[in-house]
Amino acid sequence: MGSAPAGAGGVLSSSQEDGQQGKAVGSLVTVYIMGKAYEVPAEATIMGAIEYAGHQIIRGAGCREGYCGACATIYRLPGDYKIRTGLACMTMVEEGMTLAQIPSVPAEKAIYDIEKLKPNVTAIQQMYPTVFRCVACNTCTKSCPQGLQVMDYVQAAKRGDIAAVMDLSFDCVVCGLCMLRCPAEITQPLMGIMAKRLYGRYLRKESPELAERVKAVEDGAYAAEYAELMKMGREDLSKRYYARDSE
Amino acid sequence: MYPDYMAESLRKVEQSRPRRLELARKPDPVYPPMNEDERRAVLEGFHPDFEPSARRNVCVGPNKGESLTTEVADLLESHSWLRSEQVDLSKPDVETDMLIIGGGGAGCNAALVAMREHGIRSVIATKLRMGDSNSMMSQGGMQAAVSRTDSPTRHYLDAIGGGHFENKPELVRALTEDGPGVVKWLEDLGVVWDKEQDGSMKVMHGGGTSRKRMLSCRDYTGAMIMRTLMDEVRNHPDMISVKEFMPAVELIMDDAGRCAGAVLYNMDSEEFITVKAKSTVIATGGYGRLHIRGYDTTNHYGATGDGLVMAYRAGAKLMYMDSVQYHPTGVSFPEQIAGFLVTEAIRGAGGQPLNKDGELFVFPREPRDIEASAIIRECVQNGGGVPTPSGRLGVWLDSPLIDMLHGEGYTEKHFPAMYRQFIRYGIDIAKLPMLIYPSLHYQNGGIEINERCETDLPGLYVAGEASGGLHGRNRLMGNSVLDYNVFGRRAGKYASEYAKSVKLGKLSVAHLDAYEKQLADANVQTELVTPILLPSYAPKDVKKRQLVRGGNSLPGASVLQNRLHDERADA
Ligand SMILES: Cc1cc2nc3c(=O)[nH]c(=O)nc-3n(C[C@H](O)[C@H](O)[C@H](O)COP(=O)(O)OP(=O)(O)OC[C@H]3O[C@@H](n4cnc5c(N)ncnc54)[C@H](O)[C@@H]3O)c2cc1C
Ligand code: SF4
Ligand code: SF4
Ligand code: FES
Numbered sequence: 055m056g057s058a059p060a061g062a063g064g065v066l067s068s069s070q071e072d073g074q075q076g077k078a079v080g081s082l083v084t085v086y087i088m089g090k091a092y093e094v095p096a097e098a099t100i101m102g103a104i105e106y107a108g109h110q111i112i113r114g115a116g117c118r119e120g121y122c123g124a125c126a127t128i129y130r131l132p133g134d135y136k137i138r139t140g141l142a143c144m145t146m147v148e149e150g151m152t153l154a155q156i157p158s159v160p161a162e163k164a165i166y167d168i169e170k171l172k173p174n175v176t177a178i179q180q181m182y183p184t185v186f187r188c189v190a191c192n193t194c195t196k197s198c199p200q201g202l203q204v205m206d207y208v209q210a211a212k213r214g215d216i217a218a219v220m221d222l223s224f225d226c227v228v229c230g231l232c233m234l235r236c237p238a239e240i241t242q243p244l245m246g247i248m249a250k251r252l253y254g255r256y257l258r259k260e261s262p263e264l265a266e267r268v269k270a271v272e273d274g275a276y277a278a279e280y281a282e283l284m285k286m287g288r289e290d291l292s293k294r295y296y297a298r299d300s301e
Numbered sequence: 302m303y304p305d306y307m308a309e310s311l312r313k314v315e316q317s318r319p320r321r322l323e324l325a326r327k328p329d330p331v332y333p334p335m336n337e338d339e340r341r342a343v344l345e346g347f348h349p350d351f352e353p354s355a356r357r358n359v360c361v362g363p364n365k366g367e368s369l370t371t372e373v374a375d376l377l378e379s380h381s382w383l384r385s386e387q388v389d390l391s392k393p394d395v396e397t398d399m400l401i402i403g404g405g406g407a408g409c410n411a412a413l414v415a416m417r418e419h420g421i422r423s424v425i426a427t428k429l430r431m432g433d434s435n436s437m438m439s440q441g442g443m444q445a446a447v448s449r450t451d452s453p454t455r456h457y458l459d460a461i462g463g464g465h466f467e468n469k470p471e472l473v474r475a476l477t478e479d480g481p482g483v484v485k486w487l488e489d490l491g492v493v494w495d496k497e498q499d500g501s502m503k504v505m506h507g508g509g510t511s512r513k514r515m516l517s518c519r520d521y522t523g524a525m526i527m528r529t530l531m532d533e534v535r536n537h538p539d540m541i542s543v544k545e546f547m548p549a550v551e552l553i554m555d556d557a558g559r560c561a562g563a564v565l566y567n568m569d570s571e572e573f574i575t576v577k578a579k580s581t582v583i584a585t586g587g588y589g590r591l592h593i594r595g596y597d598t599t600n601h602y603g604a605t606g607d608g609l610v611m612a613y614r615a616g617a618k619l620m621y622m623d624s625v626q627y628h629p630t631g632v633s634f635p636e637q638i639a640g641f642l643v644t645e646a647i648r649g650a651g652g653q654p655l656n657k658d659g660e661l662f663v664f665p666r667e668p669r670d671i672e673a674s675a676i677i678r679e680c681v682q683n684g685g686g687v688p689t690p691s692g693r694l695g696v697w698l699d700s701p702l703i704d705m706l707h708g709e710g711y712t713e714k715h716f717p718a719m720y721r722q723f724i725r726y727g728i729d730i731a732k733l734p735m736l737i738y739p740s741l742h743y744q745n746g747g748i749e750i751n752e753r754c755e756t757d758l759p760g761l762y763v764a765g766e767a768s769g770g771l772h773g774r775n776r777l778m779g780n781s782v783l784d785y786n787v788f789g790r791r792a793g794k795y796a797s798e799y800a801k802s803v804k805l806g807k808l809s810v811a812h813l814d815a816y817e818k819q820l821a822d823a824n825v826q827t828e829l830v831t832p833i834l835l836p837s838y839a840p841k842d843v844k845k846r847q848l849v850r851g852g853n854s855l856p857g858a859s860v861l862q863n864r865l866h867d868e869r870a871d872a
Contacts, residue, residue: 097636097637098637099637102637102838105838105839106838106839106840108839108840108843109839110835110837110839111602111835112546112568112569112835113429113430113546115429115602116429116430116432116433116434116437116601116602116603117433117437117438117601117602118601118602119438119599119601119638119641119642119722120718120721120722121437121438121521121523121524121718122430122432122433122437122438122524122601124429124430124433144722144725146637158430163532163535165535165536165538166536167536168490168491168533168536200721201721220493224493224518224519224521224525224717225519225521225717225718225721227524228528247528247529247532248532250491250493250525250528250529251490251491251529251532252491253491253493254488254490254491254492254493254494254529255488255489255490255491258488258493258494258496258500259496259499259500260500261447261496261500261501261502262500262501263447263448263449263501263502264447264481264484264485264488264501264502265485267446267447267453267481268481268482268484268485271453271478271479271481271482272482276452276453276454276478279452279454280453280454280457280474280478283454283457283458283461283470284470284471284474288466291458291461291462291466292337292462292466294458295458295459295461295462295466296336296337296462298455298458298459298511299511300511300512301450301506301511301512301513
């Protein structure tokens with residue numbers, strides 16, 4: 055029926071059905087995957103290129119859509135001294151790129167009981183004391199593939215401004231690239247997770263209707279209506295469903 | 302940027318925008334919603350499940366003779382990696398109270414409840430890193446009836462209507478009644494929900510909701526919840542042991558027909574590890590990476606339906622495995638992100654699907670299967686699609702309306718992930734529409750469970766996307782994030798209670814030999830060895846030259862290559 059939008063350009067994407075692959079369209083570029091040269095489609099993502107080269111990725115791919123941080127990659131471009139960073143599933147290849155995936159960055163997560171912490175600078179001092187070693191070099195911000203103001207959230211943590219850490223680190227995918235590059239050996243994303251949890255646990259505004267609803271459920275306020283709905287036959291249910299009003 | 306040839310169509314979208322903005326500001330629907338007959342017609346005419354080769358009868362196992370999604374039937378009619386004589390079960394490598402297979406949202410919830418409320422130790426065995434899962438990816442949000450105009454019973458009615466009245470009622474009740482409590486559970490663990498100024502929960506519409514009920518954490522809802530759950534799991538290394546890159550490949554049974562753990566496969570050393578457990582929870586998620594009917598998928602790398610086939614071989618019945626969810630709005634262009642999800646919250650916030658002439662052709666918030674079918678109809682029958690350079694089709698999703706409705710900067714602030722994904726390719730979704738087409742998204746059915754997450758097999762519990770019955774044949778947005786929380790927690794509870802009382806007998810994997818015999822008796826000819834674990838995206842010619850590790854019916858062969866699609870001539 056031809057309803058599947060099968061495209062010849064299948065090689066480009068990292069989320070393709072494999073049957074569509076194998077046909078290169080457009081031009082090729084040369085990339086060096088851990089030092090070894092491969093010809094890959096110019097429009098491919100780094101992840102697409104690694105797979106086009108025939109690798110079976112085991113570590114180094116997770117969500118494949120920019121959410122999980124499994125695919126941290128470092129690379130250099132020809133004639134450029136800089137080490138660059140990116141997510142393999144989100145970054146396009148370039149001619150002459152030489153790359154390696156960093157599927158795991160060693161880091162120690164602090165073990166804590168959130169019920170015993172307070173949302174202040176003491177929590178940071180106790181759990182992630184390395185934060186105070188920050189020399190404000192901004193390397194972390196420059197290496198963040200999400201474009202986050204990483205140094206700013208580290209600075210906010212030093213001030214104990216948990217709300218700011220939460221806000222600035224909200225979109226962190228924990229790829230670990232900032233902590234890999236940090237000269238002060240700070241583990242920014244792990245500290246960020248703790249700060250977000252502290253915010254959610256202690257600094258949120260309480261929702262009065264949520265507490266009421268939870269209590270109503272516990273008190274069995276809906277039991278009778280459930281019993282009635284669950285007894286209804288398909289036809290009656292259908293009538294009730296199509297007649298319901300909408301907000 | 303969009304190619305030049307699309308300029309004409311984009312201009313039409315812009316031209317009709319003021320008129321459509323007016324419509325959106327009125328309380329009435331911007332396009333008439335379909336009635337029951339119209340819904341049926343578009344489903345049967347255009348949903349991929351209704352294509353002639355989409356289903357076939359499975360000829361072995363508990364659902365023998367039932368018509369299932371073809372790729373699922375292929376998956377079930379396949380060989381195991383193991384024969385019984387290969388594993389020595391007299392001395393299991395690991396022993397635990399509870400084995401949880403899958404470290405996504407359902408798995409983490411189960412482990413936390415088991416530990417906190419029942420003092421039960423568990424092992425989480427997962428395929429990739431913990432949290433590398435569909436749970437990490439949900440953007441749009443979670444349904445829960447918390448607002449004052451809403452109620453859990455109304456949520457029940459919406460869910461069961463969205464599922465075409467085929468959902469198991471007791472599961473829908475559990476889902477909707479536990480919902481508000483889950484919001485609080487997550488909030489107390491530290492999830493940062495979006496809120497209004499006064500602290501009340503921010504609620505939005507989703508497809509098929511009659512009240513605003515979608516809770517969110519910007520558009521990183523899944524990441525926020527998943528990272529919070531994972532972080533808490535990792536705070537208890539003494540109670541919860543996490544084994545990464547150690548997928549399960551088969552269940553272990555005892556001589557009384559109880560599930561008693563699983564055989565894991567260490568992806569680094571390529572060895573099998575046996576785990577004896579008093580109770581076992583399957584939380585392996587969905588099957589998007591089977592690329593059913595050749596569709597692109599929104600799912601994570603490890604979504605290969607492993608739990609289905611393991612449980613099926615052991616004798617657990619599946620439910621509604623003839624129904625696949627295609628998300629109405631997957632990316633069609635740019636090609637590099639084809640198949641990626643465009644969250645339904647975009648439509649919840651006012652985004653409208655439009656054909657190439659810039660005209661509405663469907664109510665933007667129909668249930669998913671209806672919305673997806675209507676988009677396919679618009680492209681395939683009405684010629685209303687926009688072709689991409691590589692020959693895909695797509696319709697517009699007019700996102701610039703969102704800033705116009707909610708104020709400038711709203712899109713960037715509330716959909717940062719979406720915004721980022723497109724701006725990388727020079728498309729500012731606050732100013733330009735997105736080009737979308739349905740994408741393979743969700744496993745509607747699964748291993749049949751009851752409200753205690755029990756299956757046909759004593760000792761085997763299932764939670765989350767791997768389970769079947771809750772959503773009927775069509776899940777609504779926001780109900781699966783709620784699903785993995787509600788039923789993950791329930792699995793933790795009931796599997797703990799069971800683990801405290803059971804006395805296991807002698808362990809065995811003899812069911813694998815019996816299943817192999819069934820295949821032979823049914824004269825099934827296949828090279829496929831499952832679970833698949835990881836799909837292979839090597840180009841076809843490379844695959845041909847590669848060492849054949851998969852596609853190999855020899856027992857014990859190490860299998861990392863997915864040959865599912867190569868096997869089927871018409872796939
Ligand atoms: C892109 C995207 C967006 C979504 N957005 C929403 C949304 O907005 N709202 C909503 O309600 N739902 C949404 N969903 C659906 C929802 O996220 C999932 O249905 C849900 O997270 C499933 O949770 P789970 O715990 O059952 O499975 P998962 O979270 O997928 O976890 C399963 C885990 O098991 C592992 N695993 C698989 N096989 C094995 C094996 N053999 N052995 C060991 N481990 C294994 C996997 O690697 C994974 O870690 C979305 C899904 C996707 C893909
Ligand atoms: S803050 Fe660090 S870990 Fe988080 S996304 Fe940016 S670079 Fe990655
Ligand atoms: S890289 Fe490290 S030292 Fe430099 S600014 Fe960031 S946190 Fe501070
Ligand atoms: S694979 Fe998840 S961010 Fe790239």
